[in-house]
Amino acid sequence: MNGLTFDIAHLLAGSLVLISFMMLYQDRLFALINVFALHAVVLALSVAWQAYIQDAHHLYITAGIALVFKAIVIPVGLHRIIQRLGIHRDIETAVGIGPTMLAGIGLVTLSMVLMLRVTPEADPLAREDLAFALSIILLGLLVMVTRRNAVSQVVGFMSLENGLVLAATGAKGMPLVVEISVAFSILIAFIVIGVFLFRIRERFDSVDVGALDDYRGERR
Amino acid sequence: MISTVALLLCGPAALLATAILAAAVSRHTAATRLVYGAAFAISAALIAIVASHLAGNSGEASATLPLGLPWTGARFRLDGLSAFFLIVVNLGGAVTSLYALGYGRHESAPHRVLPFYPAFLAGMNLVVLANDAFSFLLSWEFMSLASWALVMAHHRDEANRRAGTIYLVMASFGTMALLLAFGLLAGPAGTYAFDAMRMAHPGPLAAGAVLVLMLLGAGSKAGLVPLHAWLPLAHPAAPSHVSALMSAVMTKVAIYGFIRVVFDLLGEPAWWSGVAVLLIGGVTAVLGILHALMEKDLKRLLAYSTIENIGVIFASLGLALAFKANAMPSAAALALTAALFHVLNHSFFKSLLFFGAGAVLTSTGERDMEKLGGLIHRLPVTSFVFLVGCVSISALPPFNGFASEWLVFQAILRSPELPQWGLKVIVPAVGGMLALAAALAAACFVKAFGITFLGRARSAAVERAHEVDRWSLAAMVVLAAFCLLAGILPGFVIDGLSPVTLSLIGDRMPVQMAEPWLSIVPIAESRSSYNGLLVFAFIAISASLAAFFIHRFASHALRRGIAWGCGFADAVPAAQYTAVSFAQPIRRVFGSFAFRARETVDMPAPGSLEPARLKVDMHDLAWEIFYEPIAGAIDFATERLNHLQFLTIRRYLTLVFLYLVILLLVLALWP
Numbered sequence: 001m002n003g004l005t006f007d008i009a010h011l012l013a014g015s016l017v018l019i020s021f022m023m024l025y026q027d028r029l030f031a032l033i034n035v036f037a038l039h040a041v042v043l044a045l046s047v048a049w050q051a052y053i054q055d056a057h058h059l060y061i062t063a064g065i066a067l068v069f070k071a072i073v074i075p076v077g078l079h080r081i082i083q084r085l086g087i088h089r090d091i092e093t094a095v096g097i098g099p100t101m102l103a104g105i106g107l108v109t110l111s112m113v114l115m116l117r118v119t120p121e122a123d124p125l126a127r128e129d130l131a132f133a134l135s136i137i138l139l140g141l142l143v144m145v146t147r148r149n150a151v152s153q154v155v156g157f158m159s160l161e162n163g164l165v166l167a168a169t170g171a172k173g174m175p176l177v178v179e180i181s182v183a184f185s186i187l188i189a190f191i192v193i194g195v196f197l198f199r200i201r202e203r204f205d206s207v208d209v210g211a212l213d214d215y216r217g218e219r220r
Numbered sequence: 221m222i223s224t225v226a227l228l229l230c231g232p233a234a235l236l237a238t239a240i241l242a243a244a245v246s247r248h249t250a251a252t253r254l255v256y257g258a259a260f261a262i263s264a265a266l267i268a269i270v271a272s273h274l275a276g277n278s279g280e281a282s283a284t285l286p287l288g289l290p291w292t293g294a295r296f297r298l299d300g301l302s303a304f305f306l307i308v309v310n311l312g313g314a315v316t317s318l319y320a321l322g323y324g325r326h327e328s329a330p331h332r333v334l335p336f337y338p339a340f341l342a343g344m345n346l347v348v349l350a351n352d353a354f355s356f357l358l359s360w361e362f363m364s365l366a367s368w369a370l371v372m373a374h375h376r377d378e379a380n381r382r383a384g385t386i387y388l389v390m391a392s393f394g395t396m397a398l399l400l401a402f403g404l405l406a407g408p409a410g411t412y413a414f415d416a417m418r419m420a421h422p423g424p425l426a427a428g429a430v431l432v433l434m435l436l437g438a439g440s441k442a443g444l445v446p447l448h449a450w451l452p453l454a455h456p457a458a459p460s461h462v463s464a465l466m467s468a469v470m471t472k473v474a475i476y477g478f479i480r481v482v483f484d485l486l487g488e489p490a491w492w493s494g495v496a497v498l499l500i501g502g503v504t505a506v507l508g509i510l511h512a513l514m515e516k517d518l519k520r521l522l523a524y525s526t527i528e529n530i531g532v533i534f535a536s537l538g539l540a541l542a543f544k545a546n547a548m549p550s551a552a553a554l555a556l557t558a559a560l561f562h563v564l565n566h567s568f569f570k571s572l573l574f575f576g577a578g579a580v581l582t583s584t585g586e587r588d589m590e591k592l593g594g595l596i597h598r599l600p601v602t603s604f605v606f607l608v609g610c611v612s613i614s615a616l617p618p619f620n621g622f623a624s625e626w627l628v629f630q631a632i633l634r635s636p637e638l639p640q641w642g643l644k645v646i647v648p649a650v651g652g653m654l655a656l657a658a659a660l661a662a663a664c665f666v667k668a669f670g671i672t673f674l675g676r677a678r679s680a681a682v683e684r685a686h687e688v689d690r691w692s693l694a695a696m697v698v699l700a701a702f703c704l705l706a707g708i709l710p711g712f713v714i715d716g717l718s719p720v721t722l723s724l725i726g727d728r729m730p731v732q733m734a735e736p737w738l739s740i741v742p743i744a745e746s747r748s749s750y751n752g753l754l755v756f757a758f759i760a761i762s763a764s765l766a767a768f769f770i771h772r773f774a775s776h777a778l779r780r781g782i783a784w785g786c787g788f789a790d791a792v793p794a795a796q797y798t799a800v801s802f803a804q805p806i807r808r809v810f811g812s813f814a815f816r817a818r819e820t821v822d823m824p825a826p827g828s829l830e831p832a833r834l835k836v837d838m839h840d841l842a843w844e845i846f847y848e849p850i851a852g853a854i855d856f857a858t859e860r861l862n863h864l865q866f867l868t869i870r871r872y873l874t875l876v877f878l879y880l881v882i883l884l885l886v887l888a889l890w891p
Contacts, residue, residue: 110881114888141877145870153873 005053006125012046013132016166017108020139020159024104025097029082029151033075036155040070043162050169059169066165070158070186078151095146107138129170136163161186224273225283225296228306228349231266235259235342239335246331252324255334259341260317263310266345270306273298274719282351289354292412297351300719301484304560305348305476308567311702312469313341315695319575320461322691326582332373333459340366340465344473353402353412357395360477364391364441367470370462371454383453390440390450397437398477401430405485414485421487431493434481435500441474443527444534445504446842451527452511456519456587460578463519467526468570472563475533482541483556483724491640494542498535498646502653505531507842509660510814513667513806514838516589516799518577521668522570525613528657529566533559535650536628540725542643543634549727551634554742557717557729558627564713565620565706569612572699573668576606579692580672583685589671589799591679598685601693603673608700610665612707615658618756620706623740625658626750627714630742660806667802676793708752711740800836807836815839 019039026032044067051059095103115131122130140160144153242255273281280299288294298306320337327333343363350356368391372384404426405417422430440447455463482489482497508527515521536559543552577587579602586592596603612619615626632654635647677683687693706713711732718728732740739751811817815838824830867875 107881110884110888114884117888138881141873141880145874145877148870 005049009046009049009053009125010128012042012049013129013166013170015042016046016162017132017135017139020136020143020163021101021104023143023155023159024100024139024146027097029149030079032152032155033078033082036159037071037075039159039162040066040075043165044071046166047169054172056172062165062169066162070162074158074186078155082151100142100146104139104142107142108135111135111138123172126170126172130167133163133167133170136160136166139163158186223283224269224281225298225349227269228266228298228345229283229285229296231262231269231310232342232345232349234262235338235345238262239337239339239342242338243335246334251334252327252330253321255338256317256320256324259338260314260321262338263314263317263341266310267307267314270298270303270310274303288352288358289412292352292354294355295351295413295415296346296349296355297414298349300723301476301479302348304564304717304720305472306345308472308564309341309344309348309469312465312472312567312571313344315571315699316461316465316469318698319464319578319692319695322689322693322695323459323461323575323578323582325689327459329373332375333370333462336366336369336373337462340370340462343367344469347473348476351414353406353414353417356414356477357399357402360398361391361395363470363473364395367454367458367462367466370458370466372457373459373462374457377457379453380457383450383457387450387454390447394437394440394447397433397440401433401437401481404430404433405481414480417485418487424490427486427490428493430486431482431489431496434478435496438474438478438481439500439534442471442478442530442534443504443508444500444530445507445527446846448504448508448527449840449843449847452515452520452523455523455526456517460519460574460581463523464571464574464578467523467574468567471526471530472567475530475537475559475563478534479537479724482537483544489541489545491542491545491643494538494540494545495642495646497538497541498650499538501531501533501535501538502650502657503531504528504534505657506653506660507531507814509657509664510806510810511840513660513664513803514811514815517587518580518589518592518668518672519574519587521589521664522573522577525573525661525664526566526570528661529562529570529613531657532625532628532654533562533566535654536562536631538650539628539631539635539647542638542647543631544725546638546640548634548637549725550729550743551631551637552725553721553727553729554627554634555631556721556725557714558624558631560717560720561627561710561713562624565612565624565703568699568702568706569609569619569621572605572609572696572703573613575692575696575699576602576609579688579696580685582688584679584681586679586681589668592672592677592682593675593793593796594673594677594682595685596673598682599673599687601687602696603669605693605696605700606673607669608703610669612703614662614665616662617750618704618707618752618759620703620710623707623710623750623752625654627742628654630748633748634743663806667799671797671799671802675796678793678796704756708756709738710750710752711735711738714740807838811838814841816841 016039019035019042022035023032023039026035044063047059047066048063051057051063111134112131115127115134119127119130137160140156140158140163143156143159145156147153147156238255238258242251245251245254280297282295282297285294285296324330324333340363343359343366346359347356347363350359368384368388371387372380374380375384402412402417404422405420406412407420407422407426409416409420411417411420435444436447440450443451455467458466482493505528508524508529508531512521512524512528515524536555540552540555540559543549543555579599580592580595581587583599583602584592584595608619612621615621617623629651632647632651635644635651638644638647714729714732718731721728729742735741735749737751738753739749741749807815807817808819817839818837820835820837822833822835824832
């Protein structure tokens, strides 16, 4: 493999991890969604680059799906939701930013150590890609765990799905069906969760999932 | 040419069809007759098929259905062992159906019994025919669930619901043990067909684990101590004919499972495997019959006595394992034949006794012996056949119980030839336990018969009792005849069992039909022989001679006098010997150890008019030592884990996340 193509793929995947880190410390909803849009754009670039170097033209479709749906449709939709709900105020993180960042670093280290250890025979590009993808998935989970707002949990979930797409495209010969299904699952999740948000709003006048807990009579 | 197994599989299929039909028409008045009639016909047809197969000497037959696991299919096979157990199951099924043709009419909730009864029979047939682990376990669970539904037939009774719950828990536990045992037998290759398991010889550790798991799995269904706790609750809770089927037949299906795995699939046993089975069998026999002696509920007494007989059978199987491990095939064949013979005999007399208990229950509405008594005047035929059952189960010649238990002791007497000192010591000790159990069983059934049928009626219901219907009587008379026939002609049964021992052990007992005068000679003429026919003939001739002489030569002058009242002035029925008082000496001797029984006398103050009371405090140690701590631990754990059910969404996510991270960490740090 050409050194440059490897470096560029590495760069794009690495920047995805970096953008996942950026998500960890965004404490405003609009900023979080913008960072997510950026995440999706870089994902689209990365997938397109994979399509180019693997000479797999169907991956361009995946890149297109990522760009159109995740970088444009979903962020715009979420913007609208936020405006209609009228929650432009600060989002409270459940855990402080410092510990969250430290935990994120730990997770990335873990996924690197693990992936490089368990895949010694694999193609180096796929190896790095898998390690980055696992980092992104774990960081997405971390976003979901550290936020209380339903919208930011949705964003965390979708960045997790981005990690899955990255892993799927990094491996050669993965059929297109998988990517399309992944993309659609995200869209469906988005729609369902969107509906869910309005339901919560209608009933509790808030999208703080804490309201659900209050309704169930639980203590946090 | 359709194979025998395919023909045999039509039986369970027809039974299942009957079950579905029964569910549809169960509220109709003719449904009882229809369902039990069909079950009788199908069971009889299955016996006929097996008999014609055996008569034709066709050897083994097998069939594979395209069901079940895709790479195994549903395999079924008929060999000597399964043919024998098929006969046991279907003889039990046929006679029980005959009995139920009459008894079932008294059923208060037929729609809860009729659909499950044929399904239960079908499940037992399928277990015996199964030739791969998947079909075996599926049929086993089907059998358990159908019998559970029958136990729960009268679910409005709180005690029955408790029995059902405990039965369900124990049945699941047993199946789990069986599942693990088959998993070990299948090995890493995952070959679930019995044929492949037979080829694979597991290592000593795996073989030991399989033996323990089979003792847990089959033993919990059969009722080995300490896994017996459900049995005396569940068996009596079902309608009497189902109790008979569960006690006399389902426990035998469990024994079939044990023999199939331990003798057939597991290969050569180690000598210590016999020790474990022997000891458990001996303890089960003694504790089972002690419990039965303490009991005053007739059906529970019979259920506890089933535990004793299972103990005898398992002890004999353990002996067969020990002999087989030491390359003494003739002794092993003797022990295995004794065990199988006892399986057959127990299925006869336990069905008979449960039928008798059912007849008593329908005619008086009572199961409590303390309220019965004097029934011999009201139910002459029932009491006579019940007496035959009691004599058989007490192992008195010339009936069948004696023949099989005598064979067991003949096998025990060969123990000095064993090379291991451990076995040389343990086998006679277990023999002593079995002898004790046999003696206690005789006491127990003297009590069961004497208190129930002799003496004077203890309640008004008994005085109004009248003989049961003809179907029930016919079933009981048939079984009594079987008991006598198997007792006076044991040679037929022993020779009939020779294909089983030949295939499982590689040897057989000497041919008994060749002996003169229908004697049985288990080892050699110089050692021991028994002739049931001769004993029977002697008893019959001497009794008729005595009767003849008395009637012929004794004085015909009739003199009626007052019966001696044993010093009691007012002979009220309550002053008779009761079940509890009959058992008191034995309770005093063994109870303080086995049940921690304590007697306290509550003596009123002088001048007080209150009666003095004797209170007996007994504990079921198996329950207290094994079950209560486990139940307590489960309660504690569920109490602790309960709050996990009410976490916030974010906490659940965090839990999943942490678990994932821990998993990845383990993977990363694993050397």
